[in-house]
Structure formats: C-alpha cells, structure tokens
Amino acid sequence: MQLSGASALITGGASGLGFATATRLAAAGVAVTIVDLASSAGDEAAAQIGGIFAPADVTDVDQVAAAVATASSDAPLRIVVNCAGIAPPAKVLDREGNPTSLADFERIIRINLVGTFNVISQASAVMARTEPTASGDRGVIINTASVAAFDGQIGQPAYSASKGGVHAMTLPIARELARYGIRVNTIAPGIMETPMLMGLPQAAQDSLGQQVPYPQRLGRPDEYARLAASIIDNDYLNGETIRLDGAIRMAPK
Numbered sequence: 572m573q574l575s576g577a578s579a580l581i582t583g584g585a586s587g588l589g590f591a592t593a594t595r596l597a598a599a600g601v602a603v604t605i606v607d608l609a610s611s612a613g614d615e616a617a618a619q620i621g622g623i624f625a626p627a628d629v630t631d632v633d634q635v636a637a638a639v640a641t642a643s644s645d646a647p648l649r650i651v652v653n654c655a656g657i658a659p660p661a662k663v664l665d666r667e668g669n670p671t672s673l674a675d676f677e678r679i680i681r682i683n684l685v686g687t688f689n690v691i692s693q694a695s696a697v698m699a700r701t702e703p704t705a706s707g708d709r710g711v712i713i714n715t716a717s718v719a720a721f722d723g724q725i726g727q728p729a730y731s732a733s734k735g736g737v738h739a740m741t742l743p744i745a746r747e748l749a750r751y752g753i754r755v756n757t758i759a760p761g762i763m764e765t766p767m768l769m770g771l772p773q774a775a776q777d778s779l780g781q782q783v784p785y786p787q788r789l790g791r792p793d794e795y796a797r798l799a800a801s802i803i804d805n806d807y808l809n810g811e812t813i814r815l816d817g818a819i820r821m822a823p824k
Contacts, residue, residue, distance in 0.1 A: 572711060579596050580642040580694060582686075582690055583653075585613040585624075591792030592799050595796040595797065605623070607624070607627075613625075625642065635689050635693045640697075653713065653737075675729065683730070713803070714741060718816050719735075720735040721814075723735075756808060762782070786817055
C-alpha cells in the first residue's frame with residue numbers, strides 16, 4: 572500500500588515500539604497522529620516527528636473516536652497501529668496462597684485487549700467509508716500481541732490472556748473487514764528494548780538478551796517498526812500473527 576499521502580493513527584505512540592513506528596512512517600511521508608495518555612510525552616514525541624498528538628485512553632470510546640477524527644481530518648486514515656498496553660505481573664495466588672485481586676486481572680485485559688478492540692472498532696468505521704485506492708485498498712490495521720500469547724511465564728496469566736486474545740481476534744476481524752479492503756495483522760514481539768526493560772540494570776538486560784537464540788540481544792524498537800512498514804507494504808499479507816523474537820521460547824519463569 573502506498574504510504575505517501577496517507578494518515579496513520581498509532582496508539583502508545585509516545586514511546587517504545589509505538590514511537591519507533593511513528594518515526595519511520597512519518598519519514599516515509601505519512602501524516603502521523605500519536606495517541607497516548609494525556610500524562611505521556613505525546614506532545615514532545617509528535618513535535619519531534621512533525622505529527623499530531625491526540626491524547627486518549629484506549630478504553631474510552633469517546634476519546635478514541637475523537638482521536639480517529641483528528642487522524643482522518645487532513646488525509647485519508649489508512650494505517651492503524653495498536654501499541655498501547657501494560658505488562659504488570661498478576662499471579663493467581665499470592666505468596667500465602669490467597670487469591671489475588673480480580674481488579675488487577677481485569678485492568679490488564681481491559682487495556683490490552685478491550686482497548687485494542689475499541690481502537691479497531693472506531694478506526695475501521697471511518698476507514699470503511701474512505702475512498703479506496705486504485706487497487707481497492709482502504710487500509711491496514713496492525714495489532715501488538717506478544718510471545719506471551721503462546722508461551723507465557725508464571726505471573727503472566729492476565730498479560731498472556733490479553734495478548735492471546737489479540738492474536739485470536741486477528742483472523743476473524745481480518746475476515747470481517749475484507750469486504751471493505753482493510754487488512755488486519757498482528758505482531759508478537761519477544762523481549763524488546765522498551766522503556767520498561769531499559770530501566771533494568773545493564774546486567775539484567777544482558778541476561779535477558781542471552782536467552783534469545785539468535786541474535787543474542789534484546790529486540791530493537793525500529794525492528795518492530797520495520798516489520799510494521801513491511802506489513803503495510805505487502806498487500807497480500809492478511810490475517811496473520813508474526814512472531815518477532817529471535818526464535819526465543821520463554822521458560823516458565
């Protein structure tokens with residue numbers, strides 16, 4: 572799909588994988604709208620790439636609808652990349668063997684899974700009414716799952732469930748939106764250089780990187796961005812979840 576002249580909405584775009592993707596797409600001539608919490612560095616991130624910041628909580632229907640309207644105001648909205656998410660630990664039982672808070676589980680599911688669906692729903696409604704390209708394309712939606720969707724570790728039942736849900740809904744949504752010429756794919760990253768991991772001591776980062784078969788290092792945000800750009804470019808890639816993980820398979824803990 573042609574990048575130049577299109578508009579993109581990127582959630583979680585103020586940092587990490589989202590910002591790397593926003594940077595790459597903006598450099599390719601895409602009008603980028605960064606969506607992140609009002610408390611984030613979204614303004615600075617958008618200014619850095621010549622984009623727009625639309626503050627929104629991905630679980631809020633009205634806020635996301637407003638962000639979609641902003642993204643589609645100057646150019647056709649053809650690209651959506653869902654990078655917003657959280658990854659706190661949430662075990663089933665605490666150290667004393669008591670049930671942990673159900674609210675912790677629900678919060679992770681709501682942001683990672685329900686929030687992704689909300690963005691897809693609001694954005695696809697606008698994309699479906701957009702004039703198609705000469706080839707009949709109206710756009711592409713890229714979601715972010717995780718290798719935890721397939722081999723989650725102890726302490727990750729909520730995170731794994733949320734990312735497993737993102738993977739599981741990729742194909743049915745791709746099938747539904749096919750009639751509009753909208754493709755839907757998902758990237759499942761491994762251990763990446765996100766702000767959360769980069770806050771760990773260097774020794775801890777090196778230890779995590781050595782668990783990756785090859786290359787033995789953490790994944791880089793721009794590697795995610797490059798894969799996202801490739802998905803956008805390849806019109807025949809649809810309904811797929813692609814692992815980006817250096818062949819890692821996570822141990823139980």
